[in-house]
Amino acid sequence: MIFPANHPQLLSGNEMTQLIKDEIRTKEVLEWKGIHLLHFSNSSCSQKTRIFLNLKGIEWVSHPVNLATDENYSDWFLGINPRALVPVLVDDGEVHIESNDILKYLEKKFPEPSLIPNESIELISTLLNEEDDLHIDMRNISFRFLFGNKARKKKTSSIEKLEEDSGTIQGKEDSHKIKELTFFKDFNEEGITDEAVIQSVSKFKKLYDNFESNLSKQPYLLGVQISLLDIAWFIYTHRLFLSGYPFKKLHPKVLEWYKHLLNKKEFSKEVKEPIILKAMRSATRVQDKIAGTVLSKISNL
Numbered sequence: 001m002i003f004p005a006n007h008p009q010l011l012s013g014n015e016m017t018q019l020i021k022d023e024i025r026t027k028e029v030l031e032w033k034g035i036h037l038l039h040f041s042n043s044s045c046s047q048k049t050r051i052f053l054n055l056k057g058i059e060w061v062s063h064p065v066n067l068a069t070d071e072n073y074s075d076w077f078l079g080i081n082p083r084a085l086v087p088v089l090v091d092d093g094e095v096h097i098e099s100n101d102i103l104k105y106l107e108k109k110f111p112e113p114s115l116i117p118n119e120s121i122e123l124i125s126t127l128l129n130e131e132d133d134l135h136i137d138m139r140n141i142s143f144r145f146l147f148g149n150k151a152r153k154k155k156t157s158s159i160e161k162l163e164e165d166s167g168t169i170q171g172k173e174d175s176h177k178i179k180e181l182t183f184f185k186d187f188n189e190e191g192i193t194d195e196a197v198i199q200s201v202s203k204f205k206k207l208y209d210n211f212e213s214n215l216s217k218q219p220y221l222l223g224v225q226i227s228l229l230d231i232a233w234f235i236y237t238h239r240l241f242l243s244g245y246p247f248k249k250l251h252p253k254v255l256e257w258y259k260h261l262l263n264k265k266e267f268s269k270e271v272k273e274p275i276i277l278k279a280m281r282s283a284t285r286v287q288d289k290i291a292g293t294v295l296s297k298i299s300n301l
């Protein structure tokens with residue numbers, strides 16, 4: 001597959017998720033020059049964005065936002081993303097949110113090396129929407145099996161703050177915010193239930209069955225060359241792998257592809273697990289083993 005360098009069909013700037021200048025309440029970012037990324041070390045969408053930046057060799061300024069202390073609910077952060085989510089890209093004072101839109105924007109600005117092949121733009125956009133639609137499913141798995149069902153409880157004050165925030169996106173009240181609020185309210189109340197795990201895992205399994213057949217014919221998800229789709233799915237696969245999803249048994253080709261990507265430094269350095277998270281994951285795994293509630297058992301895989 002040939003990957004041309006220019007992308008005339010990529011979305012134009014105003015079709016992407018970019019805040020209008022007047023919507024940016026944290027005015028200091030208007031003065032920032034160059035590429036700045038607001039991100040969190042262990043956030044999957046931030047990891048995806050950082051791997052993309054690494055592969056492109058783009059220079060960027062790092063602004064860590066600590067999700068563990070709800071820093072994303074500060075007035076400062078809500079002033080650049082009223083959804084209270086990372087990552088956020090600031091490029092010469094312009095504010096872009098939504099990781100897949102950020103990456104499409106960067107692809108257009110930095111076409112080499114190509115990570116969105118011209119002939120696959122529509123396909124990639126569709127598949128990236130599918131990936132984004134699974135974000136809450138990914139959260140269900142991560143929160144249940146990696147962070148433990150109690151560890152990421154959201155402060156009521158943070159939930160109320162997001163509920164009351166009046167920030168808009170592209171001139172409109174944000175319809176996505178309700179999804180975030182619902183997730184965290186439900187999570188605070190009952191954690192991630194077995195039922196939620198079963199449903200989320202079955203969605204992933206269906207997609208991995210397709211990937212398994214693609215990857216038995218070609219090295220990367222879209223062909224012979226690495227693309228943004230590989231980066232996006234590498235991150236999900238990494239999370240599922242650490243959560244105990246049985247790749248070896250169900251999707252050996254996917255496992256091979258994942259390990260091949262993990263061997264690349266641009267990938268491995270972004271998913272390095274901090275000791276504290278590794279300890280939380282191990283403790284969760286031990287408890288699950290004792291209770292007979294590991295992922296494969298709950299999901300009957």
Ligand SMILES: N[C@@H](CCC(=O)N[C@@H](CS)C(=O)NCC(=O)O)C(=O)O
Nearest residue numbers: 043044045067085086087098099100
């Ligand atoms: N669709 C969004 C999802 C972003 C998202 O959910 N980010 C998570 C981290 S991966 C976040 O900021 N969560 C806030 C929290 O946990 O408080 C994107 O692709 O950028």
